[in-house]
Amino acid sequence: MSLTENVLSQLPGDVLGGLRQGDRLLASLKEDTASAPMVVKETQQSLGTVDWDVVICGGTLGILLGCALAVKGVRVALMERGILRGREQEWNISRKELQVFLELNLLSDAELEQAIATKYNPARVSFFGGAEVWVSDVLNIGVDPVYLLETLKQRFVASGGKLFENTPFTEAVVHPDGVMVNNQFKARLLIDAMGHLSPITRQARQGEKPDALCLVVGSCAQGFSENHTGDLLLSFTPVQNQCQYFWEAFPARDGRTTYMFTYMDTHPQRLGLEVLFEDYLRLMSEYQGVELNQLTFKRALFGFFPSYRHPLKTPWSRILPVGDSSGSQSPLSFGGFGAMVRHLQRLTFGVHEALQTDQLSTNALALLQPYQPSLAVTWLFQRAMSVDLNQEIDPNQINQLLSAVFQQMQQLGEPVLKPFLQDVVQFPALTQTLIKTGLAHPGLVAKVIPQVGLGTLLDWMVHYGNLGIYSILFWLSQILEPWMKNLPNVPKYYWNRLVDGWKYGSGGDYSD
Ligand SMILES: Cc1cc2nc3c(=O)[nH]c(=O)nc-3n(C[C@H](O)[C@H](O)[C@H](O)COP(=O)(O)OP(=O)(O)OC[C@H]3O[C@@H](n4cnc5c(N)ncnc54)[C@H](O)[C@@H]3O)c2cc1C
Numbered sequence: 001m002s003l004t005e006n007v008l009s010q011l012p013g014d015v016l017g018g019l020r021q022g023d024r025l026l027a028s029l030k031e032d033t034a035s036a037p038m039v040v041k042e043t044q045q046s047l048g049t050v051d052w053d054v055v056i057c058g059g060t061l062g063i064l065l066g067c068a069l070a071v072k073g074v075r076v077a078l079m080e081r082g083i084l085r086g087r088e089q090e091w092n093i094s095r096k097e098l099q100v101f102l103e104l105n106l107l108s109d110a111e112l113e114q115a116i117a118t119k120y121n122p123a124r125v126s127f128f129g130g131a132e133v134w135v136s137d138v139l140n141i142g143v144d145p146v147y148l149l150e151t152l153k154q155r156f157v158a159s160g161g162k163l164f165e166n167t168p169f170t171e172a173v174v175h176p177d178g179v180m181v182n183n184q185f186k187a188r189l190l191i192d193a194m195g196h197l198s199p200i201t202r203q204a205r206q207g208e209k210p211d212a213l214c215l216v217v218g219s220c221a222q223g224f225s226e227n228h229t230g231d232l233l234l235s236f237t238p239v240q241n242q243c244q245y246f247w248e249a250f251p252a253r254d255g256r257t258t259y260m261f262t263y264m265d266t267h268p269q270r271l272g273l274e275v276l277f278e279d280y281l282r283l284m285s286e287y288q289g290v291e292l293n294q295l296t297f298k299r300a301l302f303g304f305f306p307s308y309r310h311p312l313k314t315p316w317s318r319i320l321p322v323g324d325s326s327g328s329q330s331p332l333s334f335g336g337f338g339a340m341v342r343h344l345q346r347l348t349f350g351v352h353e354a355l356q357t358d359q360l361s362t363n364a365l366a367l368l369q370p371y372q373p374s375l376a377v378t379w380l381f382q383r384a385m386s387v388d389l390n391q392e393i394d395p396n397q398i399n400q401l402l403s404a405v406f407q408q409m410q411q412l413g414e415p416v417l418k419p420f421l422q423d424v425v426q427f428p429a430l431t432q433t434l435i436k437t438g439l440a441h442p443g444l445v446a447k448v449i450p451q452v453g454l455g456t457l458l459d460w461m462v463h464y465g466n467l468g469i470y471s472i473l474f475w476l477s478q479i480l481e482p483w484m485k486n487l488p489n490v491p492k493y494y495w496n497r498l499v500d501g502w503k504y505g506s507g508g509d510y511s512d
Contacts, residue, residue, distance in 0.1 A: 003281040003292065004274055007219075008300055015300050023272040025197070026304050029210065030268045036207035037199040040172050040316055047175035052077045052187040053355050055179070057169035057200075059084035060149070061323035061340045062193030067152045068104045068348040070161035074355060077185055078161060081168035084153055086145025089220060089257070089301055090117050091337040092250050094422055095141050096511070100344050111151050118142035120251045123230040125421070128237065128396060130403025133410045138421045139232060142252055143337075169194065172319070179318045189351070189360055190319045196306055198325035204314050209266050210306030212382060216334050217277045217302045218259035220252050223295040224288055227256045232421055235402070236287065238395030241271050242387050245279065247287055255298050258288065261334065263386040266306075270389065273302050307331035309379060311371055317361045322347060326369050330423040331382045338423065342509065346500050357493045367494065370501035373470050374425045376463035383452040393451055401444050408436040419510045426507035427471045430464070470506035477502055 008016040028034045052075050056062040059080035066078045078084075098116075101107040107115065120140050125133040157163060172190055173180045179190045192200040231249040243262040250257045260280040264270045277300075285291050305324075312327050314320070321327075322340070329339035350368045354360055385398055394400075409417045416429040438445050449457060477484075477499045484495050503509050 002278055004277045007281060007292070007297055008277075010297055011300060019273055019277060019300070019302055022302060022304065023274055026213075026215075026272055027268070029213075029304075029306065030266045030270065032207070032209050034202075034207070036202050036205070038203060039170065039199045040174065040203055040319065042174045042316060045175060047178035047180060047186055050178045050186040050188055051075075052185060054189045054191055054351070055079065055181050055185045055187040056191040056193055057181070058193035058195060058198070058323070058325070059163075059165075060086070060193070060195070061337065062191065063149055063152045063156060064106075064340055064344055065191065065193070065322055065347055065351070066161055067106050067156040067159070068344060069351060070156050070159035071105055072348065072352050073160075074352060076156070076161045077164060077187065078156070079164045079167045079169055079181070079185070081166070083165050084149060084163065086147070086149035088146065088299060090142030090250075090252055091145055092139045093141050093143055093335070093338045093341060094138055095119075096137075097338060097341050097422075098141065098143070100341060104345065104348060106152060106155060115143050115148045115151065116141055117144040117147075117253045118251055120228060120230055123232045124234060125232050125406050126234045126236075127403040127406070128235055128399040130399065131407060133406050133417070135232070135414070135417060135421060138418055139250075139335075139338075140230065142250060144253070145337075169199070172200070174316050174318050188318065188355060191351070192319060192321040192325050193323045194325055196324040196327070198321065200319065201312060201321055201325045201327070204312060204316075204321075205308070208308070211309045212263060212265055212307050212331060212386070213270075214261055214263050214305040214307065214331070214334055215271075215273060215276055216259055216261040216304070217273060217280045217300075218248075218257060219280075219300050220255045220257045220298045221295040222255040222298065224256045224290055227251045233402075235399055237283065239387055239393065239398065240395075241275070241279070242389055242391070243271065244385060244387065244398045245283070246385075249288070255296075256288075257301070258284070259301065263331075263382050265386070265388065267389045273304065277302065303334065305329075305334050305336075307382075309376075311369060313366065314369075315362065317365065320351070320365050320368055328369060328372070328375070330375055330378050332378050332385075333423050335423060342423075343504070346504065346509075350497060350500065353493050353496060357489045359490065359493050364493070367497035367501065370497070370505060372501070372505040373463045373466035374505055374507045377425055377430065377460060377467055378423075379463075380452060380456060380460040383456050384448050387451070391451070394447075397444075397447055397451065401441075401448060404441045404444055405433060405437050408440060409433055412436065415512070418512065419507060422510070424507040424510040425467070426510065427467045430467065467506060470502045471508070474499070474502035474506045474508045
């Protein structure tokens, strides 16, 4: 019996079956065997009167936007294939980011406090052979998804939203004046929040294989001797199985959460979740200084996150992807909840304005999922933190590079370090880090070029240049704002979306 079989058999339910099902899905993605579904059709016939402004398909993160729109008076129907309920495991996020729930009037102060299940400080960043970097107030809050989603569900319904549980999305027909969903719901706009395996997104991508994957395995368990601090990014092993393993750890309400994750391409021979889980359990005692038999496992956690180099271009009018289905989270982290929370204000105001001005065409909605150089530049970092299947590099090269970069960031101070750890990349901080690391460790930086490849590097330079341009455009837009606020509604919709694109695309949304 493997370690994985042994540990997972102690948990209620068929967790091992779930892990293996995850591996089957992953294999079909890597082997490119799953055909793209055909769930969206278009017609030129008019739909006539609609019952809803918005139909949201998928409730996990869909309820965040659904609730925010319902509070603004938008007629929203939300379809969830099962029962809308948050998972047991907390979502980690930074405290400041949660403020948006108050600003959008989704939660009261007391409700927000209750949604916070855990708080801890400080957290560590550390790589094999390098110094430790400690930070406070980054991803140090554990939000209780069960309470959060239940509270938002009640607020949604109280604000006039209608929830349809056990109602899976099956098809949509886009008309010039509306969209018909499941031959049942007539709406002006369909919001797809069905996660990264959404049939709508898969059709839009026409079966395109992801450019990279992040695999994550982990658990929440009791029995650790120390559980007051966390790890944001840590590695203590060289490259193995052509993967660099990274770790995260957080104090949780009912134990300690530990995750091991790694980045890879989609080659069919790449390892799967069960193999990774076995390595996770094998390395646990070295990581946390605890024997497996001293731990009481509360639950196992695992998943994989496909990421694409190019932002999703939805070919239809009246359909907008949000959350994991939109692919707008960082390829570096699996913080899709955090990404949705960060974009919640932008999406709420943007969708509301699109509805008010009737700007629901393909091009108008494309501006709600803009190109973000701040995200695009992180592709190089992901490449630099992974190895090709047949590539030979010094097994400690990634550790050495990351160690050097984070030491320079620490010297540059928290304004450089903290946004980066929260998935926000800004031009001045990135430029300073590049210059400082390049001067202090030219040999290490030179080794990265053959590792990531010249093509990736050149492509990156374009996004890096765009990051600088977006920073200037965002700065200019703030100067022009007093004149722009008197624009007529329709041009104002486009201006506001451009400003949002420059703001988020330059990391200008970050505030400490
Ligand atoms: C192990 C692990 C740890 C994580 N930790 C964190 C963390 O600490 N912080 C953080 O920010 N993020 C974290 N994440 C990421 C976060 O959980 C996801 O980004 C988030 O769940 C994405 O939500 P989503 O609604 O977009 O997609 P999903 O979670 O995939 O949800 C999709 C929703 O759509 C519904 N649905 C699917 N198909 C249909 C259909 N046909 N019809 C109707 N409904 C449908 C599903 O039932 C579900 O409710 C973690 C993820 C994993 C796997």
